Every structure is written in C-alpha cells, then in structure tokens.
Amino acid sequence: MKKFNKILSASAATLMLTLPIYSAVSNVHTVSAIQATQSQQQELVALGASLSDQQAQETLQLLGAGDFPAGQIKYVDGNIINQYLQDGSNSSTVVYSSAFIQQMPEGHGVQVQIVTPQNILNVSQLTYQNAAITAGAKNAQIRVATVEPVTGEGALAGVYALLAQSGVEVKTEDVAVAQKEITLVNELEKQTGLNNTQVNQAVAEVKTEITNNIVNQTEVNETVINNIIVSVIEEKGIDPEEHPEIVDELKDYAKEYSQTDAAANEDTIQQLQESTTPVWSDALTQLDPSLTYADAQARPRLDFSQDDNIMPEIQSLTSKFYNDLDQALSPLANYSYSFVLESLNPEMTTENKQALNALRTEIFYHLNGQWAEMFGSSQLQSQWMENLNSFENLKLSDPVLAEIYLQIGIQTGLMPQAYSYHVMDQEGSIVFIDVVEDAGDHINTSHYKYDIATGTVLDAVTDTPVTPMDYTSIFGKNLEDLRSNPVTIPADYQVPENYLENPQSSESETTVEDETTTASEAVEDTTATEEVTSQEDVISEDDNQVSEDQSSAADQAE
Numbered sequence: 001m002k003k004f005n006k007i008l009s010a011s012a013a014t015l016m017l018t019l020p021i022y023s024a025v026s027n028v029h030t031v032s033a034i035q036a037t038q039s040q041q042q043e044l045v046a047l048g049a050s051l052s053d054q055q056a057q058e059t060l061q062l063l064g065a066g067d068f069p070a071g072q073i074k075y076v077d078g079n080i081i082n083q084y085l086q087d088g089s090n091s092s093t094v095v096y097s098s099a100f101i102q103q104m105p106e107g108h109g110v111q112v113q114i115v116t117p118q119n120i121l122n123v124s125q126l127t128y129q130n131a132a133i134t135a136g137a138k139n140a141q142i143r144v145a146t147v148e149p150v151t152g153e154g155a156l157a158g159v160y161a162l163l164a165q166s167g168v169e170v171k172t173e174d175v176a177v178a179q180k181e182i183t184l185v186n187e188l189e190k191q192t193g194l195n196n197t198q199v200n201q202a203v204a205e206v207k208t209e210i211t212n213n214i215v216n217q218t219e220v221n222e223t224v225i226n227n228i229i230v231s232v233i234e235e236k237g238i239d240p241e242e243h244p245e246i247v248d249e250l251k252d253y254a255k256e257y258s259q260t261d262a263a264a265n266e267d268t269i270q271q272l273q274e275s276t277t278p279v280w281s282d283a284l285t286q287l288d289p290s291l292t293y294a295d296a297q298a299r300p301r302l303d304f305s306q307d308d309n310i311m312p313e314i315q316s317l318t319s320k321f322y323n324d325l326d327q328a329l330s331p332l333a334n335y336s337y338s339f340v341l342e343s344l345n346p347e348m349t350t351e352n353k354q355a356l357n358a359l360r361t362e363i364f365y366h367l368n369g370q371w372a373e374m375f376g377s378s379q380l381q382s383q384w385m386e387n388l389n390s391f392e393n394l395k396l397s398d399p400v401l402a403e404i405y406l407q408i409g410i411q412t413g414l415m416p417q418a419y420s421y422h423v424m425d426q427e428g429s430i431v432f433i434d435v436v437e438d439a440g441d442h443i444n445t446s447h448y449k450y451d452i453a454t455g456t457v458l459d460a461v462t463d464t465p466v467t468p469m470d471y472t473s474i475f476g477k478n479l480e481d482l483r484s485n486p487v488t489i490p491a492d493y494q495v496p497e498n499y500l501e502n503p504q505s506s507e508s509e510t511t512v513e514d515e516t517t518t519a520s521e522a523v524e525d526t527t528a529t530e531e532v533t534s535q536e537d538v539i540s541e542d543d544n545q546v547s548e549d550q551s552s553a554a555d556q557a558e
Contacts, residue, residue, distance in 0.1 A: 042103040043068070044165055046158040048096035049077040055096070055147055062115050062145040063100035064393045074165060076158050084160045084175050096148060099158035103166065104139045109274025113392055115145035117285040117385065123152030125282035126200035127185045129275045131156055131178040134207070134262050136168050138271055143392075152182075174260045177253075184253050191246055192238055196286060204272045205232045206250060210258050215266045225254045281388045283357050284364070289381045293369030302358055310355050311348075313341055316476035318359050331363045332437075336418035337474055338363075340410055344479050383438060384418070391416045401495060403487040404450050408433060411457045411468045414446060424502040426495045429453040432460060452493055 045068045047056050060066050078093025089095075112128040114120055125144075132142060135156070140163075144155055156178070164170045181203065188199045209228045213220045229250045230240045240247050262268045302318050304310040321334045338356050342348060348356075364380065372378040394416075395402040401423070402416070409415035414435045424432040429452040437444040447460035457466045471479045 042101075042166060044074070044099075044101040044162045045072065046074040046076050046097070046099040046101075046162050048098050048158070049075040050094045051096055051098070058147055059096075059098045059145065060100075062147070063098065063143055064397045065100045068100070074161065076161055080161050081157045084157050084170070084172065085179060086172065086176065096146065097155060097158040098145070099162050100143060101140065101159065101162045101166070104141055106139060107270075107274065108139045108141065109271055110137050110140045110142065111275060111279070112142040112144060113279075113281065113389070114285070115143055115389055115393075116147075117281075118382075119146045119149045120144060120152040120155065121149060122186055123155065123182055124185075124196045124200070124286070125279055126197060127182055128156065130185070130200055130203055130207075130272075131181050132159060133268060133271050133275060134178040134181055134257065134260060135160060135163070135175050136170055136262060137163055138168075138267060169261070171261065174262065177256045177260050180253060180256065184249060187249065188246065191243070192233075192236070194236060194238075197283065198236060202232050202236055203250075203253075204275075205235075206254055207257055207263070208269055208272050210254060211263050211265070211268050211272075214258065214264050215269075220258050222251070222255075225251055225258070229254060280357050280360060281385065281392075283361065284381065284384060284388070287361060287364055287381065289368055289372075289378065291365050291369055293366070293373045296362070296365035296369040299362065299365065302355075302362060304355055307355075309349075309351050311341075311345075311352050313475040313477070313479070314352060314355050314359065317341065317474060318355075320474055321359060321363060325366060331367055332418070333413065334474075335360060335363045335367075336409075336413055336415045337471070339415040339417040340413065340469075340471070341475065341479065343406060343410065343415070344481050344483065346483055387420055388417055390420070398496065398499070399487045400489055400493055401499060403489060404431060404433070404452075407455070408435070408448055408450060408457050411466055412446070412448075413469045422501050423495050423499045425500060429491075431495055452489060453491060455489070 043065075045060070045063070045065050047059060051059060057066070060068060076097050076099075077095055078089035078091055081087065081089040081093060081095055081097070110129050110132050112125040112132070114125050114128075128142060128144060132140065137159070142159060144152075146155070160170050160175055185196070185199050185203060188194070188202075189196055192199065194202070206228055209232070210220055210225070213224060218224070226247070229247055233240055233243075233246060233250070238246060257263055301322055304315045304318055307315075317334060317337060321331055324331055324334065338360055342353070342356060345352075364384070368378045368380040371380060391402065391405070394405070405416040405421050408421075409417075409419075412435070420436040420438065422434045422436060424434055426432065431450045431452065433448045433450060435446045435448065448466070449458040449460045449463075450456070451458065458464060459466055471477075
C-alpha cells in the first residue's frame with residue numbers, strides 16, 4: 001500500500017448505545033435496567049499520538065468521550081499504523097487517528113456514524129462498516145470523526161488496534177482485504193454509475209453468498225465466485241459482458257475475501273444483514289445541496305401505493321408530504337414524523353427504511369431548494385446533520401436524557417433528530433427543555449417541562465399536560481409503540497450540569513411568549529407559524545463543502 005507522509009484521518013469508533021424506547025402507556029422508573037445495560041458496554045479510546053492537548057480534547061468531545069479517564073487512553077503512532085496497514089509508516093509519521101469503541105449487545109451488528117462527514121472525503125459510513133466486518137468486528141457501533149480534512153482510508157487503523165485490545169483476533173491478512181475493500185468501493189462507484197449505498201450493498205451481497213457457501217461446506221472455486229458476482233451485478237442493472245473489468249475486480253477481491261476468518265464464520269452473515277440497514281445520516285451527506293427548487297419539483301414523485309412490502313404508514317406519510325407541497329405548506333413536520341414512525345418500529349425492514357430515507361430525500365430537496373431560491377442560500381444539510389449527530393452523541397453519553405427527549409418528541413411530533421433540544425434547568429423532578437427550530441431569519445421555540453416522577457410532558461407556558469399527538473391523520477392510524485426494551489428513567493435522575501444551558505432561569509424563560517409556539521402550533525402544518533417558516537427560513541449551503549486547498553491537503557492523507 002502507498003505510504004503517506006501524514007495520516008490525518010481521525011477515526012472515532014464508538015460502539016454506541018442502542019436506542020432504547022419508551023412506552024407512552026407506562027413509564028418505568030427503575031435504576032437496575034440501566035445498570036445492567038451499562039455493565040455490558042466495554043469502552044475503549046485510542047487517540048493519535050501526534051494530537052496536541054487541545055486537539056485531543058476536541059477529538060474526545062467529538063466522540064462523546066470528554067470524561068474518559070486519561071490513563072486508559074491508547075495512543076496510536078506510526079508503528080501501530082504500519083502494523084495493521086503495512087504502509088511503511090513509522091515513529092516519525094504524524095498520526096491523528098482516534099477511536100472510541102464501546103461493545104454492543106448481540107444482534108446490534110456493526111454500525112458506523114461519521115460525526116464530521118465534511119472532513120472525510122472518500123470513505124462512507126457503509127464502506128467503513130463493510131471493511132470493519134471483514135477485519136473481524138462484531139456488534140460494534142463505530143463513530144468516525146476528524147478535526148482535519150482527510151481521504152479516510154486509514155481511519156480504521158485505530159479501530160483495529162482497539163479491537164485487538166478488546167480480545168478480537170485481528171489478522172494482518174484480513175485487514176489488508178478490508179482496506180482493499182475501501183478502494184474497491186470507490187473504484188466501482190466511478191465505473192458503474194451506482195451510488196455508494198448500491199455499491200456497498202453489492203459488495204455485502206457478494207460476501208454474504210461466499211460466506212454462505214463456505215459455512216455450508218460448498219467449494220468456493222472460480223466458477224462459483226464468477227456466478228455469484230454476475231448474479232449480483234446483473235441485479236444492480238450492470239451487464240457483465242459490457243463491463244468485464246468490473247467482474248474481474250470483484251473476482252479478485254472475492255477470492256481474497258474467501259480466505260479471511262470472516263468468510264468462514266456463520267455470524268458474518270448476520271453481521272452483514274444487520275449492518276447494511278440504511279442509515280439516514282449517511283444518505284444525507286451524499287445529497288446534492290445545489291439542486292434548485294425547480295429541480296426538486298421536476299423529480300418523479302414517490303409512489304408506494306402499489307407496493308405491499310411498504311408499510312401503509314409510510315405510504316400515508318408520503319401522500320401527506322405531496323399534498324402539503326400542493327398546498328404550499330412546509331414539509332418540515334413530515335420530516336420529523338418520519339422519525340416518530342421509525343422510533344416506534346425498531347424492527348422495521350430494510351426495504352421500509354430505504355423507503356423512509358427516499359421520502360426524507362425528497363423532503364430535503366424541496367425544502368432546501370425552496371429556501372435557497374428565496375434567500376440565495378441554504379444551510380439545511382448541515383443543520384439536519386447537526387441535529388442528527390447531537391442526538392446520536394446524547395444516546396451515547398446520557399441515554400436517560402435521550403429517552404426523555406424521545407418521549408417529548410413522540411408526544412409532540414417534534415423529534416430530537418429533526419429539531420434542536422436544549423435543557424434549560426432542573427428543579428427537583430422537573431426538567432425544563434426548549435425545542436428550537438431555526439427558521440433562518442427567526443427562531444421558533446417551544447418550552448416544555450418533563451416530570452421525572454410521573455413521566456408527564458407539560459407545556460411550560462401554560463403548565464398543563466401536553467395532549468399526545470394523534471397520528472391518525474398522518475399515518476392513517478394512531479401509532480403503536482412496538483419497542484420492547486426501552487431505557488428506564490430513574491426517579492432520582494439528575495441532568496448532568498454540562499447539559500444545563502440556563503440553570504435557575506427556566507421559570508423566567510418560560511414566561512416569554514414572544515416567538516414561542518405551543519406543541520400543537522409547532523407541528524400543525526396549517527398554522528400561520530409553519531407557513532411563515534416555509535417562506536422565511538434562511539440558510540447557507542457552503543458548510544458541507546471542502547475548499548480546493550482542503551481537498552488538496554486531504555489527498556495526501558489516509
């Protein structure tokens with residue numbers, strides 16, 4: 001492998017808490033379940049040995065590991081990089097690669113969150129997942145972050161080191177195949193015209209079929225491999241006779257993969273299935289913010305009405321989205337409702353998650369294009385990524401507070417993945433929380449109280465319980481909570497001080513009604529507030545772009 005003078009990639013591998021879910025009917029306030037969950041999690045941190053103290057602290061904060069004991073941090077230098085990547089790195093190599101890993105329960109799969117997608121230019125979340133599985137990772141949530149723009153190929157080196165530290169046998173040969181997989185995906189994207197998700201799915205399908213054959217003691221020879229590859233790429237719409245080079249590249253990779261430990265392990269099949277479930281944050285980073293509102297309107301409308309495999313609730317939400325567009329109403333609330341549906345249906349199929357992400361894509365293009373047209377620029381992509389990452393970070397650092405956010409979101413329709421949540425204060429069992437919508441030229445803020453003792457969500461302005469949303473008009477029926485293992489909220493829970501934004505002032509804040517919406521006003525499409533929002537939100541689209549200078553620097557980095 002080519003030697004790089006600098007390894008600037010900062011991989012943050014985090015095996016994060018699976019989102020537990022609450023029941024709207026009964027809220028259990030016990031500590032034991034949380035303690036049991038936490039005891040399952042093994043946390044490991046690796047930081048690049050070249051990081052300055054300030055950079056190290058910034059990286060730890062990005063990973064949600066700001067309080068991690070300094071004495072337990074593993075520092076990764078060039079020698080460790082070379083041990084896994086065999087790229088010629090040595091003690092003089094500048095290394096910023098960093099990782100935070102937390103072991104997850106059985107059935108979680110390998111999941112990756114790229115916290116700073118604008119700084120990782122050539123490797124996607126799905127590509128990292130595929131490569132990590134090939135190297136031997138199981139049931140791991142991997143978080144990737146970097147304070148510098150990088151290409152990303154070397155970002156898993158820190159992950160490999162931590163996997164080895166945790167007891168996983170990480171073979172150099174398997175790592176080489178995993179790293180080759182990253183390059184292969186990038187090349188196939190260019191050659192096939194398929195997007196990153198489609199290419200990664202194709203590679204995962206090839207791996208699954210090879211593993212199936214090996215564990216069933218079927219000989220995996222060149223003919224078998226060729227048949228698998230031809231079948232997979234034909235399904236993706238690629239003619240193998242017209243693209244023999246694609247077949248050859250996949251065959252070379254597949255032969256090497258068949259020799260890895262992962263290929264001989266039946267668990268790999270389950271890991272691949274669980275890990276290739278579509279992740280919205282990854283899809284969002286790949287959307288083109290330059291599409292105009294006219295471009296969005298010209299896109300074919302989604303129609304799931306004839307597909308029996310798509311949930312009726314998704315079909316209903318899709319119809320509502322287009323009806324709102326026809327009435328010139330903002331689609332933002334529909335974006336939030338999509339997370340309500342997903343949160344209450346943890347066993348949602350891959351096909352339904354893909355449909356939900358397709359709907360979110362259309363919502364993004366229409367809203368982003370509209371704002372850019374009206375105000376000259378739009379920052380919607382970075383704003384949505386910030387909300388998604390903020391909530392994912394919270395699920396890792398404080399799952400109880402994340403559960404409180406979810407309860408407020410499901411009852412009001414203002415989900416924390418779509419809106420910005422802020423804890424203003426806590427008085428006894430009452431937590432004061434503001435839910436903020438950045439509308440560009442103004443801010444819409446809804447004030448709530450959450451009573452830990454009773455599990456009640458209250459409107460902080462009127463001091464009355466919030467009436468839970470009736471989702472019948474949105475999804476065709478009211479939603480059932482299908483979550484089986486929610487995070488419990490201890491009766492004596494105290495919000496950590498670092499989350500309190502305005503201690504001792506919540507009471508005065510909640511009396512200010514200027515620019516404040518009630519729960520029903522904030523989520524009702526027909527209100528004047530939302531109609532104004534659709535016309536007045538201002539954003540800039542440049543935040544997710546990397547300058548030419550940055551790109552040039554990143555080309556020298558792994």
